[in-house]
Amino acid sequence: MSDIAVATTRTRAILLMITAILCFTLMDATAKALSPRIGVLPTIWARYAGQMLLVLVLIAPRLHSVVRTDHPGLQFMRSILLMSATAFFFTGISLIPLTEAAALMALNPVLITLGAALFLGEPMGPRRIGGIAVALIGAMIIIRPGSAVFSPAALFPLAAAGCYSAYSLLTRRLGSGEDVWTSLFYTGLVGTVLLTMAVPFAWQTPDAVAWGMIGLITVFGTFGQLALIRAFSLGEASMLAPYSYTGLVFAALWGALFFAELPDFWTVVGALVIAGAGLYVWHRETYRR
Incomplete structure (x- = not known):
């Protein structure tokens, strides 16, 4: 592949990544507004059931043809994560x-960088190791464990970052050999089936405004997933990870x-530390390479 073709492919991957992050943040904002109306579990169910329907x-x-997959195990694991x-x-x-949760979720790029080195064989130099350590310090600045402002609720976005990083690595592992619609189908199918079994115990009937929000979550979530899957099928995980900071x-x-x-x-300080660590690693280890 020529240098121009490589650059074009990388540019497409980057633009798709930013588009995915934009869609996801809009979905998150809508979910935050929807949760008080119908509850958290029905909101999560709506995100997956809506995607499955669309x-x-x-x-x-x-x-x-879409339902055929050569990697059923990986697809199931991706969906669960x-x-x-x-x-x-x-x-x-x-x-x-929302900003605090997003800042903690921003740990996922450095976790992706670490995972890409450990499980995908991508380069892992001392600067990346240092960047991961600094990013963790940034997370501690935000949640300040042991201080009066610490809230156990801050652990939820941290857990989300870990699960999302593993999901992203498995998406990269699948590569371009799997149809993006196949990946999107199984992501929606597994989530919908499992959540449908649980949601009756927490169901609250949505009003007209809530149904509108459910529609928005469906659109943002589906097209965000489509853009993300396509981005990771075109570009290296470690190259794309820093663009998550646009979130x-x-x-x-x-x-x-x-x-x-x-x-x-x-x-703000913690978010800047996390973003700065990730961007430094990307610049030194990926861009210059």
Whole structure:
């Protein structure tokens, strides 16, 4: 592949990654507004059931080919990890400000970098190890364990970051050999089946506004997943990971616009430490390479 073709492919992967993060932050903001109306579990169920319905409509003409996969085990594991990440994060944003949760979730790029080295054989130099350590310090600045401001609810976004990182690595492991619609189908199918068994115990009937929000979550979640899967099929996990930090900007914007949430000083400091660590690692180990 020529240098121009490689650069074009990387640019497409980066733009798809940013698009995915934009969709996900809009989905998160909508979920934060929806949770008080119908509860956290029905909100998570709506995210997956809506995606499943939309995907079925879009792939109906070729459903028989989309459902075929050469990696059923990986698809199932991906789906469980993403569902877990969604559950942890939606629970977190129902309890703490959106910006704070997003800042903690921003640990996932350095976790992806570590996982890519350990499990995918991607380069892992001392600067990446240092970046991971600094990013963890940034997370501790935000949650400040042992201080009066520490909230156990902050652990939910941290758990979400871990699950999402593992999901991203498995998506990268699948590569471009698997149809993106196949991956999207199984992500929605597993989440919908498992959550449908649980949601009757926490069901609250949505009103008209809530149904509108459910529709938005469906659209944002589905197209975000589609963009993310395509991005990781085109570009290295460690190359794309730093662009997750755009989520900090988007989350701060939606938090201020929709919820009048302004991050405190230490949340900003911690977020900058995490983002700075990840961007430094990317610049030194990926860009210069």
